[in-house]
Amino acid sequence: MSVTPRQKWHQLIMAAAKELKLPMIRQHLEEQVTEAMQKDASYEEFLALLLQQEWDARKESARYNRIRRAEFTHKKYLESLSVGDLPPDAQKKLKLLKSLAFIQEGRNVILAGNAGTGKTHIAIGLGIQACLEGYKVWFTTVPLLVNQIKECRSAQTLRAFQNRFEKYDLVIADEMGYISFDREGAELLFTHLSLRAGRKATIITTNLSFERWGEIFQDPVMTAAMIDRLTHQAYIVNMNGNSYRMKETKEWLEQQKLS
Structure with a gap:
C-alpha cells in the first residue's frame, strides 16, 4: 500500500x-x-x-525537578497552613514572606520560637513556592549540614560543595539549636553561612532565642559574630506561641473517638 x-x-x-x-x-x-x-x-x-x-x-x-532536587523531607504547602493558629508575628509577616521578595533581596529569614508552632511548615512551604517560581532551593537540617561539610572536607571535595552551596537562590537550614557542635563544626557552619550572607537568601528555623545560641556554639565571640552576620537586614519572625502540632494531634484524637 x-x-x-x-x-x-x-x-x-x-x-x-x-x-x-x-x-x-x-x-x-x-x-x-x-x-x-x-x-x-x-x-x-x-x-x-x-x-x-x-x-x-x-x-x-x-x-x-526543582522540588525533587531541593531534598525536602516533607511536602508542606503554604495553602495548608492554618494561619489563624500561627503565632501573631507569623500571621503578620506571612504575606510579605509569601511574596518571596526576601529571595530577590538576598535577605535571611529567621523563624525562632518554641517547638510545634509551624516553623518548619512555613520554611518548607516557602521553599516549595520558590521552586514553583523558578528558584533553585536546597533544604537541610543544621546537624546534617555540619556533618556533610565535615565529610566533604575529609574527602577533599569541600570546594565543590562550597560552590554549589553559594549558588542556591535559597537554602533552608532547619533545626538550629537541637544539637550543639564542637568547635570545628561551629567554625565550618559559620564559614559556610557567611558565604551567602548579604548575597543569597537563607531560612533558618531555631527553637532557641538568640541569647541561648551560645549553648550551640560554645564560643561567645563566634556566637556574637554568627548572630550579627545572620540577622543583618534579616526578617526575624517570633514563632513563640501555642503548639500548632499539638492542636492538630488533639483534633486527630477527637476524630478517632468519634469514628
Whole structure:
C-alpha cells in the first residue's frame, strides 16, 4: 500500500520530534491536527498550540525537578497552613514572606520560637513556592549540614560543595539549636553561612532565642559574630506561641473517638 503525502508529513514530523526530544508533539500531534481541521485553524494557531503543549510540559517537569532536587523531607504547602493558629508575628509577616521578595533581596529569614508552632511548615512551604517560581532551593537540617561539610572536607571535595552551596537562590537550614557542635563544626557552619550572607537568601528555623545560641556554639565571640552576620537586614519572625502540632494531634484524637 502506498503512503499518502499526509502520512509522509506525519512520519517526518514524528521523526523530527523524536530527534529534537519533543515528546508532547509526538504524543498529541494527531489530536491537534484533528482539532485544527475541525475548527479550520490557521497554520500559526495550529503550530502555536502544538508548541504550547510542549512548553507547558517542560515547565511542569522543571518545577517537579526543582522540588525533587531541593531534598525536602516533607511536602508542606503554604495553602495548608492554618494561619489563624500561627503565632501573631507569623500571621503578620506571612504575606510579605509569601511574596518571596526576601529571595530577590538576598535577605535571611529567621523563624525562632518554641517547638510545634509551624516553623518548619512555613520554611518548607516557602521553599516549595520558590521552586514553583523558578528558584533553585536546597533544604537541610543544621546537624546534617555540619556533618556533610565535615565529610566533604575529609574527602577533599569541600570546594565543590562550597560552590554549589553559594549558588542556591535559597537554602533552608532547619533545626538550629537541637544539637550543639564542637568547635570545628561551629567554625565550618559559620564559614559556610557567611558565604551567602548579604548575597543569597537563607531560612533558618531555631527553637532557641538568640541569647541561648551560645549553648550551640560554645564560643561567645563566634556566637556574637554568627548572630550579627545572620540577622543583618534579616526578617526575624517570633514563632513563640501555642503548639500548632499539638492542636492538630488533639483534633486527630477527637476524630478517632468519634469514628
